Amino acid sequence: MANSKYEYVKSFEQPDILLPNTWIVVRIDGRGFHKLSDYYAFKKPNDRRALDLMNAAAVEVMNDLPDLCIAYGISDEYSFVFHPSCELFERRNSKLVTTVVSSFTAHYIHQWNSYFSSTPLQPRYLPSFDGRAVIYPNTQILRDYMSWRQVDCHINNLYNTTFWTMVLQGGMNNTDAEQELKGTVSADKNEILFKRFGINYNNELEIYKKGSVVYRQYELQDPNPVQTSVDDDDGSGASSVVPGSKPSRSQQDKLRKLRRKARVVVDHVDIIKDEFWDRRPWILSNAP
Ligand code: DGT
Ligand code: MG
Ligand code: MG
Ligand code: MG
Ligand code: MG
Secondary structure, eight states: OOOOTTGGGGGGOOOOBOOTTSEEEEEEEETTHHHHHHHTTOOSSOOHHHHHHHHHHHHHHHHHOTTEEEEEEETTEEEEEEOTTOOGGGGBHHHHHHHHHHHHHHHHHHHHHHHOTTSOOBTTBOOOEEEEEEEESSHHHHHHHHHHHHHHHHHHHHHHHHHHHHHHTTOOOHHHHHHHHTTOOHHHHHHIIIIIHOOOGGGSOHHHHHOEEEEEEOSSOOSSOOOSOOOOTTSSSOOOOOTTOOOOHHHHHHHHHHHHHSEEEEEOOOOSSSHHHHHOTHHHHTOO
């Protein structure tokens, strides 16, 4: 292409490459979903249709982007995790974030009718999402990030379940319920639910208590998987890339092919303890 006198404007574009050899988490979050959930009459405290739709969109994002290792969703948010060895879009921050957020939004809107058939989307009130990328320098901190989100899920769900039970079944007004719950700990909320309403919080659905984990399940788990590297610097069992070395292009292509073939599953399980990760070592090792 011929140079023009206008080409110099390109120099205004700033590089935004994310640090190499770090975990990348792209977290998306529904914009103004407090109002949107009222507008489309989401059930309180949890609307199964809304969560299933979030999960369906997340599965499609995982299918669109084989580089993703795992995703975790609660409420109107989803965290998508790229491995430290990921080289997608040369690790450009804005390309990664905008691709995830627009792919998610497209699928969310596309599948809306399958989950909310009686409440069609109104063009004047369309769902949209924001997104950001955060990098984490090692597997322990990535795991702590995931644990943080799952603890948040538990705390919010216990609060919301108790609050809405007091209001919807107990006939309290919002202000009184909020006042009574101020300063209470988990045990107090469990007791309110059990003593006043005969509800055992443990029997609530796992999807509400644990959130949703989305990952790849391989039909035939290869006992000797393709390794992108062999070191395990943080003792987590997960290999990260040898500093300065990148998986070759053919290695990356091979990984992508295997990943595309894998089945993406949605689970509602504990991801704080080691068991989930120990049983599925390929998630953190990036080696199907
Ligand atoms: P933002 O993210 O700053 O644009 O503002 P919001 O309004 O999206 O607030 P956020 O993301 O902190 O909280 C999520 C809101 O979405 C929260 O007000 C409750 C609502 N929401 C999410 N899932 C459900 C659901 O299943 N049922 C109901 N009723 N509401 C939900
Ligand atoms: Mg927010
Ligand atoms: Mg939101
Ligand atoms: Mg949110
Ligand atoms: Mg283009």
